[in-house]
Amino acid sequence: MPGSIGPVSVVWVVLVYLLFCSRLLGVGAAPICTNAQAGCHALSLANLFDRVIQHSARMHGISNDLHSEFYFLPSKNQIGRVSRNCHTSNIFTPNGKENAQRMAREELTEVILKLLVAWRDPLWHFQQSIAHHHDFNNFSTNKALEMSDMVHELRKGVEKVAEKMQMMGIISNSVSSLASPEALLPSDSAEWRLMKDYDLLYCFRRDSNKVQNYLKILKCRIVPEHGC
């Protein structure tokens, strides 16, 4: 008997080691793929799209709430030709369904990414100014903070989707935003600093809606099986 214990214990040790190793290597079950990992097939594209779309829907909801809270005057009855210029106006975005459908996937993806990148800094500053203003309650401040975080996360998510699409060959590698996000920023990026807070919220509400819609169109074009 004692003679057989030796090899048996060795076998056990080896088995345990293999088990741990497989866990560490993350075979099969890693939920989040880190950047530039080629062999990551954790989530399906449809799943990714769903997550991203949900995220953008929530972001738009928050911006809607903040906009209606921020100003007591409803925007409908605003008198005068007050044309506001959102700092993202120079980004060419399709303004209708057919336009959006006609646009190439890569272009659409790029537009989404551009928008998201463009709003990262303004929202952060907005949240800072609201926190210092004391005119707003904690609820609004929390929403502003959440909104700025969501933009950041949504951008990452869309980048993931784009990567996956590129990997799957759905889109070509011409999406430039992935390589250098700062290239997406408009040249005169200081425009947004001139905007008043209300206009900023108004513009962002619009843009978040654009992002949500574009993502939905992309999804229903690429993976139309679930919920289109």
Added chain:
Amino acid sequence: MMWRDLRLAVLVLLCAAVKSNSELKGSSPPGKPVLLSCRSPEKETFTCWWQPGSDGGLPTTYKLYYERERLEGVHECPDYRSAGSNSCFFNKSHTSIWVDYYLTVVASNALGNATSDVFKMDVMQIMKPNVPENVTLLVVETEDSPYLNIRWEHPRNTDTESGWVTIKYELRVKQENNNKWKAYMSGTQTHFSLYSITPGVVYTVQVRCRLDHGSWSDWTNSTHAKVPNHVQNEISFWILVATLSAIPFMAAMCILVVKRENVKQCVLPPVPGPKIRGVDFHLLMSGQYEDTTNTLIINQNFPLMVGWKNQMEEYLIVTENGIGPPLDASNCQKRKKSLIIPAGFCSDWEIECKSTHIQNDCAGGTKNETGNFPKNNKSLSGESLSNAEPSKLQKQQSLGQNLMNTEATEPSPLNQENDVKLFTNSDYVDIRKHVEKTQEVNVKQVDYSRVEEVNGDNVLILNNKNLPFNSYMDFQRQEEKLSEDYSRVKEVDSNNVVVLQRQDVSADTKTPHATGAHKMGVCTELINSGYVDTIPASPLM
């Protein structure tokens, strides 16, 4: 005259007409129209409505002009007709989302124009879909419980396939009697299941929807459905169950009633009474208790409680040592009940006599005692006595018979002279003879002296006349011949001596004879023997 009046009237009328006419024409520029609302049902087109002001009495035209963000110039409404009067319809090519529109309506007539306020809008904000269509209500009947299945379709012109719009639905349900609606969110599904519905109730359903974060549509028209009533099915089912189960129940009851005796015996078994082994209860009840007494009292040392009988009976007492058993009247009285002593319990003669004694002595019931005698006689006959004469045996038998005879005839008052003797182990038969009512007793005497009287415990007054063997003792006769045949007792000297008197020959006509010698002889004999004995000693000893 008439003509002048008539012209005047006509003139007045004309003036009035002209005046009024000028007032109606008003010639005023039109009033300011008001833009009411705009609406986009599917995020691809939109329509705007305005309300015209006063038209100033002149035909007024209304025109809508708009400016748009990122679009140069002022443009007019492309379509005034499609959406009805006082409306402007923007088709797809003229609709841009996420851009601001600035609308104005201009009313103009011959005299002037009127311009409405600027109305700013974004298509994203004016979305309100049409009502959902084809709402169907179905009652799905499953085994456990029915449920309501509600289905509908998306509004007609909305595009749900491209993902351009996301439609979310809401429905509300109410029961027939109730006025209260209950609302449910359906999300993006076009069907809904409602569980836990009440049978027999009519349900009403309405559905509405909205696009993205826009406004809710109107409610659809009500759709009704009635849930069938399941209670009746259940009632019939339970009636069937009850009927089927009643039949075996009735059968069981009938069987129980018919066989109630058996059931009673099974459910309530009779409690066994106490039993003594070897004793038959019924025999005991019927009175044949001879065996029972044998089994009951075997090997037990009872004090001999001899049942006593009618004390009328005579019995003879025979003792050896002269010390008879004490006559205890109290014992007699105590033993009222008769106790049957088996033959084998004591030795032979005593038993018989005992039983007879006891039965004689105590007053009381003598019912059961007649049966003793045949048995006693029987047992007597089967026994052997060492010292007894056959004559004695006969005497006993006759005595027994006599006793039986006497007993049957008279009740016996309690007499202290009728003693109960307790013998335990003596070998002799005690035969005691009582004199009181000895008239009826006929005793055969062989070689006996005639007893005149018994006085005291052991005193016998004897007659020394030799009586013939076969003669009966006739007491009545004896009394007459008292003086003739008997010696008189002169004196009694101590317990054992009787002194007889020489008798003078009296003037009795009867045969005189010299009785004195006889008497003396007897007396001498008596004295010598030491005790007075009814029987001459010689035959006994």
